[in-house]
Amino acid sequence: MARGGTGRGRGDGAAARLRRDPFVVQTVRSTAAATLSYVVALRLSSEPVPLTAPLTALLVVQVTLYSTLTTSLRRVNSVVVGVLIAIAFSAVVGLSWWSLALVILASLLVGRLVRVEEFIPEVAISAMLVLGVTQVSDTAWDRVLETLIGAVVGMLFNLFLAPPVWVDTAGESIEDLARRMRLLLLDVADEFTGAPPVERAAARLHEARRLDNDVADVDAALRTAEDSLRFNPRVKEGLLHRVVLRTGLDTLEISAVVLRVLARTLTDLAKRRDGQALLPDRAALAVRETAQYTADSLVSFAVLVTARGSEAAEAAESRLAGELRAARACRDDAAERLLALALADPGTWQLYGAMLAEIDRILDELDPEHRGRRLMEELDRQAAERRERRARLTRRDRLRLRRPRRSRRSRADG
Secondary structure, rough: OHHHHHHHHHHHHHHHHHHHEEEEEHHHHHHHHHHHHHHHHHHHOOOOOOHHHHHHHHOOOOOOOOHHHHHHHHHHHHHHHHHHHHHHHHHHOOOOOHHHHHHHHHHHHHHHHOOOHHHHHHHHHHHHHHHOOOOOOOHHHHHHHHHHHHHHHHHEEEEEEEOOOOOOHHHHHEEEEHHHHHHHHHHHHHHHHHOOOOHHHHHHHHHHHHHHHHHHHHHHHHHHHHHOOOOOOOOOOHHHHHHHHHHHHHHHHHHHHHHHHHHHHHHHHHHHHHOOOOOOOHHHHHHHHHHHHHHHHHHHHHHHHHOOOOHHHHHHHHHHHHHHHHHHHHHHHHHHHHHHHHOOOOOHHHHHHHHHHHHHHHHHHHHHHHHHHHHHHHHHHHHHHHHHHHHHHHHHHHHHHHHHHHHHHHHHHO
16 A cells, blocks of 8 residues: 555656646647647638648747747747748749749848847748748638637637746756755865865866856746746736746856855865865864855755745745854854964965855855845836836827827918
8 A cells, every 4th residue: 555655646746747847838738729720720711731820829839928929929920921922922933943042032031121030030931831832822811811820829828728837847946056056065165174186176166167057047947937927817926926036046146156266266275285184174164064054055045035935935034044143153263263274374365265255255145134135126126117118108109199280280381
């Protein structure tokens, strides 16, 4: 019985991970929307096999509602423009190598003029597909109808079956990044307690540099989460969620940069010591304890940023505050011991000072008060941008209302 329960638990966990995987969700949604658009096109189009409709639906349906609304119009525009170009060429010339070249050239130029942005190649692709299938204008217009069917079905599919909110997935990515940073900081701290060769210290530096790739991956997941919060009727306070996650990732990114600099300090100190112990036992222990509490603070900060409930947030904030206090106390102890070492060996004061400054920077970035100020600054900036956009729209509306009045007065004077 226990084995069966364990198997079911693992199966449920795997199913939950699949439901949270953007690729799986996108695959299911795209397949359903494309099939539905094909069924609708079979009834409305005279084409026996209206494949342009499911093709357009595949292009329109995105992971998030925001990306669907913002890209569907450009996609539809690119497809329709390409079909119209194909109609014009099919009425004049047939399909040959030189006519194909002209179609591609005209499609790329017109695509830039109509401002379909990243979908300029799709103008040429649509033109080539239609030109290769038929030179009959009536059939080409059926392609336009099928394009509109696929676009409408894709947008309605996302409106009535809203895509999921990817905040939890982004939160897991942020926490995973913080845990990787924690492990690396602990490894770097362990090196300070021994006599690592320069090659091993340099390997830690390379590990710290690879954090840039991890930050980029988390940034991509966060962008998907931010898009899923926009225009989503199921989400309240979407702006606050976006700002909290974004500022949290910014803090971890800054900490990753500082961690890379700390690994560089380790490498420089290993070169100076040349196989000898980097620090005496007591100073090494103080640095190690400081790094341990700082590393734990990284994870607590990530949990605080991604917490969905007030109780979880309060618990994470309390844990973070305690770890920061302990880290600063250990840091003060380490500073006294490193100062004594620097007085005895003045040539090392710059490396010791850099080590303390890097730890201080991470602690300052993780401080809840610093985080609160950044949140308020970002919210104020977002609010100012929205006010500016509204003001620009209001000025445009006023100008549109004034222009007819001036034209009527000039005609009356004439």
